[in-house]
Amino acid sequence: MEAKALPLSLLKNITDDFSNNNEIGRGGFAVVYKGLLENGAVAVKKLSDMSVTDERRFLGEVVCLMKAKHQNIVRFLGYCSDTQGQWVDYNGKSVMGDVRQRLLCFEYLPNRSLDKYIKDASLQWRKCFQIIKGVCEGLHFLHTKNIVHSDLKPANILLDNDMVPKIADFGISRCFDGKQTHTVTANITGSMGYLAPEVFYGKISFKSDIFSLGVIIIEILTGHKDYPDVKDVRRLHGPRYRLDAHYSSFYFDHSLNLRRYISHN
Known part of the structure; x- marks a missing residue:
C-alpha cells in the first residue's frame, strides 16, 4: 500500500x-512514539523544532521513503504535515504565528535496534549472517x-x-x-x-554508505567498531560462533582486506 496523508x-x-x-526513541531531530491501533502497533516519529531547514529535511525524508519499498527497509505508512495559526507572545505583543507539526508513521518493530544486540554473545553466526545479508x-x-x-x-537498523x-x-x-554519483556540502x-573519511571534507556518495556498512559488519562480528588485527578477530569470532579454523581464516582474511580497501578509498 502507498503511504498516505x-x-x-x-x-x-x-x-x-x-x-x-509511549516514547520509544529519541534523536537529535525527532522523538518516536508507539501508537496503538485496533489491529496492532505503529511507530510515530514527531519532528522537533520546525525551522526552514527542518522543513526541507522532512520533505527530503518523505521523498526518499516513498521510493524505498523493500523487505529490508522499514515500512513507511504515512505522513502528517499540519500547520495551524496560534496566538503567541512576541516582544510583549500578541501575534498570530504558524505552529508546524510534521510527523511520519512506520511499522512497529518490537525487537528494537541492532545496537542493543551488537555485544550479545548468544547471537549465533547464522543469525548474524542473516542480519548482515x-x-x-x-x-x-x-x-x-x-x-x-x-x-x-546499528541504531538505525531495526x-x-x-x-x-x-x-x-x-x-x-x-x-x-x-547519473549523479556524489555531492559536496558544507x-x-x-x-x-x-x-x-571523505565525508569530513563534505563529499557524500554511495561509497560513504559502503564505508558505514563495513564498520557495521566488523562491529557485528567483534562487538566493537575498531580496526582489529586478523588474529584478534579470529580469537573473538571463534568461541562466539564455533566456526572451524579453515572457514574462519578464509572469511576474515577476505572481509578484513575488503574493509581496509574501503577505508583507503
Missing part, C-alpha cells in the same frame, strides 16, 4: 497525545533507487519478530538525480565512528 488528530489519539509513557540487500536496493542513506549505523533487519531513519538521506552530518 494522516490527520494530526489520529496520531495524537493513538499515542495518547504523544505521552512520555539483509542490511546489504536493503542498502543495495536504496542505491539502485539513487538514495544515499548517509547515517547507516529488527522484526524474526530478527529480520530493516534500515530506518532517512532524516539526512539524499536522493540523487539521474553541512556535515552523520554519526561519528561510521562516517567515511
Whole structure:
C-alpha cells in the first residue's frame, strides 16, 4: 500500500497525545512514539523544532521513503504535515504565528535496534549472517533507487519478530538525480565512528554508505567498531560462533582486506 496523508488528530489519539509513557526513541531531530491501533502497533516519529531547514529535511525524508519499498527497509505508512495559526507572545505583543507539526508513521518493530544486540554473545553466526545479508540487500536496493542513506549505523537498523533487519531513519538521506554519483556540502552530518573519511571534507556518495556498512559488519562480528588485527578477530569470532579454523581464516582474511580497501578509498 502507498503511504498516505494522516490527520494530526489520529496520531495524537493513538499515542495518547504523544505521552512520555509511549516514547520509544529519541534523536537529535525527532522523538518516536508507539501508537496503538485496533489491529496492532505503529511507530510515530514527531519532528522537533520546525525551522526552514527542518522543513526541507522532512520533505527530503518523505521523498526518499516513498521510493524505498523493500523487505529490508522499514515500512513507511504515512505522513502528517499540519500547520495551524496560534496566538503567541512576541516582544510583549500578541501575534498570530504558524505552529508546524510534521510527523511520519512506520511499522512497529518490537525487537528494537541492532545496537542493543551488537555485544550479545548468544547471537549465533547464522543469525548474524542473516542480519548482515539483509542490511546489504536493503542498502543495495536504496542505491539502485539513487538514495544515499548517509547515517547507516546499528541504531538505525531495526529488527522484526524474526530478527529480520530493516534500515530506518532517512532524516539526512539524499536522493540523487539521474547519473549523479556524489555531492559536496558544507553541512556535515552523520554519526561519528561510521562516517567515511571523505565525508569530513563534505563529499557524500554511495561509497560513504559502503564505508558505514563495513564498520557495521566488523562491529557485528567483534562487538566493537575498531580496526582489529586478523588474529584478534579470529580469537573473538571463534568461541562466539564455533566456526572451524579453515572457514574462519578464509572469511576474515577476505572481509578484513575488503574493509581496509574501503577505508583507503
